[in-house]
Amino acid sequence: MSQDSTAVPEAARKLSGRRRREIVAVLLFSGGPIFESSIPLSVFGIDRQDAGVPRYRLLVCAGEDGPLRTTGGLELTAPYGLEAMSRAGTVVVPAWRSITSPPPPEALDALRRAHEEGARIVGLCTGAFVLAAAGLLDGRPATTHWMYAPTLAKRYPSVHVDPRELFVDDGDVLTSAGTAAGIDLCLHIVRTDHGTEAAGALARRLVVPPRRSGGQERYLDRSLPEEIGADPLAEVVAWALEHLHEQFDVETLAARAYMSRRTFDRRFRSLTGSAPLQWLITQRVLQAQRLLETSDYSVDEVAGRCGFRSPVALRGHFRRQLGSSPAAYRAAYRARRPQSEIHSGPPGLSGAGQAPDSPVPQQARRTAAASTPAGPTATTSATPSAGHEPGKPSSDVYAPGRPMLPGQRERPVG
Numbered sequence: 001m002s003q004d005s006t007a008v009p010e011a012a013r014k015l016s017g018r019r020r021r022e023i024v025a026v027l028l029f030s031g032g033p034i035f036e037s038s039i040p041l042s043v044f045g046i047d048r049q050d051a052g053v054p055r056y057r058l059l060v061c062a063g064e065d066g067p068l069r070t071t072g073g074l075e076l077t078a079p080y081g082l083e084a085m086s087r088a089g090t091v092v093v094p095a096w097r098s099i100t101s102p103p104p105p106e107a108l109d110a111l112r113r114a115h116e117e118g119a120r121i122v123g124l125c126t127g128a129f130v131l132a133a134a135g136l137l138d139g140r141p142a143t144t145h146w147m148y149a150p151t152l153a154k155r156y157p158s159v160h161v162d163p164r165e166l167f168v169d170d171g172d173v174l175t176s177a178g179t180a181a182g183i184d185l186c187l188h189i190v191r192t193d194h195g196t197e198a199a200g201a202l203a204r205r206l207v208v209p210p211r212r213s214g215g216q217e218r219y220l221d222r223s224l225p226e227e228i229g230a231d232p233l234a235e236v237v238a239w240a241l242e243h244l245h246e247q248f249d250v251e252t253l254a255a256r257a258y259m260s261r262r263t264f265d266r267r268f269r270s271l272t273g274s275a276p277l278q279w280l281i282t283q284r285v286l287q288a289q290r291l292l293e294t295s296d297y298s299v300d301e302v303a304g305r306c307g308f309r310s311p312v313a314l315r316g317h318f319r320r321q322l323g324s325s326p327a328a329y330r331a332a333y334r335a336r337r338p339q340s341e342i343h344s345g346p347p348g349l350s351g352a353g354q355a356p357d358s359p360v361p362q363q364a365r366r367t368a369a370a371s372t373p374a375g376p377t378a379t380t381s382a383t384p385s386a387g388h389e390p391g392k393p394s395s396d397v398y399a400p401g402r403p404m405l406p407g408q409r410e411r412p413v414g
Contacts, residue, residue: 015089016117021193025059025088025114027107027130028078031097034071036125036179040092043186043202052201054194059084063107082110090120090189093127094182099148108134121173122189124182128175132156136173143168145178166212184212233257233267240280244287244307250276285321288314292330299326 015021024044028037045058062068062078069075085091091114096103111134115121123131128144129152131137137159144152149163162168167176167185169192176185187210191199196210203210236257240248253276254264268276288306291297297305303314318326 014118019087019089019114019117019119020057021089022055023057023059023088024090024092025061025080025085026092026094027061027063027082027085027111028068028076028094029063029097029103029107030066030068030070032068032070033095034074036095036127036182037070039124039179039182040094040122040186042206043183043190044090044092048202048205051205053190053198053205059088061085064104082106085110085114085119086117088114088119090122092122092124092186093130095125096127096129099126099129099151103130103133111136115172118172120189122185123173123175124185125176125178128152129155131173131175132159137175140170140173141168142170142173142175143177144175180208180212183208187211241283244284245305247307247309250280253280281317282321284308285314285317288318288326289322289329292326293333302326 024040026037026040026044041058041060044056045060047055049055059080060078061080061082061084063082066077067075068078091111093111107130111121111131115134115136121131121136123129123142123144125145126148128137128142129148132142132152132155137156139158139160141160141162142152143149143162143165146163149161152159153161163177165177166181167174167188169185169188174185174189176182183206187199187203187208190202191210200210236253239256240253250264251261253268254261257264257267259267265276268279284306288302288308291302291305292299295302299314300311303311306314308314308317315325318324318329322329324332
């Protein structure tokens with residue numbers, strides 16, 4: 001769930017005179033997958049006015065010299081180059097070819113210029129890496145495919161990566177998760193521009209739901225991300241995530257890794273991009289957040305089930321990370337969600353004394369931590385409390401969207 005970033009000044013959102021709101025530029029690169037690339041072409045490039053969908057004008061622009069090779073060895077020739085982006089009110093970057101390759105500098109310059117001139121910039125799936133490389137996601141909430149979210153958070157620590165969302169709309173910069181979520185975000189753009197009826201008509205033509213409920217978490221692989229799973233420290237990370245209900249500290253993790261605390265800190269930061277202490281605190285807070293959303297446990301019970309030594313410790317860390325008390329967070333969440341969704345949450349969260357019954361997907365918690373600034377000292381202990389029965393976190397879906405907190409503006413999320 002993404003927190004609201006600082007509001008973009010209205011002046012920055014005004015289009016320059018040469019740009020038109022109805023013009024959408026799609027920026028293509030060689031090596032991009034054809035399915036993801038075709039999504040904005042289909043949504044914004046086909047005239048469906050007979051179905052009540054207002055027409056956009058599509059400009060397909062090559063982000064580098066062609067021909068552009070795509071899935072199956074196909075070669076594409078884009079009718080426009082980067083210069084055509086100067087007319088677009090919306091610029092869409094579909095999935096980038098490689099999360100390890102830097103995008104062409106000329107394309108990044110064109111994206112920055114478009115943003116400065118008020119254009120709405122959209123990154124679908126790994127297109128978020130291109131936006132991040134251009135500096136357009138600095139200090140902003142964003143998402144990408146859950147499999148690549150840890151890499152995005154580690155490589156661009158100033159980006160607030162949330163792998164739970166299907167898409168994130170931060171006003172003039174928008175990002176989406178994997179393939180189908182690109183359709184969700186494009187429908188959201190149509191809905192924003194032309195209303196619910198237009199988006200619904202388009203969804204019927206595409207034979208997809210106008211809005212999908214839930215987030216990416218139902219699709220998360222329970223294994224560690226590829227780049228972490230190959231590291232010997234991954235076993236310690238996995239153990240920590242499976243035992244968040246117990247009270248342990250970083251010294252415990254270092255001992256399990258057969259390392260000194262200093263060596264463990266250095267290796268852990270290199271692996272995850274986060275200090276181990278703050279990572280552990282963040283995982284506990286995220287688990288508490290989830291229990292507050294999906295269960296009727298009291299705040300005291302939530303604290304115990306997330307490894308905090310006391311409710312006071314939970315409240316302090318929760319407020320520092322989310323800007324709200326646990327009780328206020330739950331109240332705000334329930335005010336925005338139907339009661340049927342709240343109480344039909346994860347199996348195993350229905351009874352006050354019942355432990356959840358399946359492991360929590362690990363990447364959402366781990367990834368969010370990589371973009372969380374270092375915080376205060378943890379108040380956990382290496383010794384489990386007497387009589388504590390280990391519980392297991394649940395695996396069902398986080399509800400989409402972060403609830404409104406006092407003083408925040410509303411920003412649509414998928």
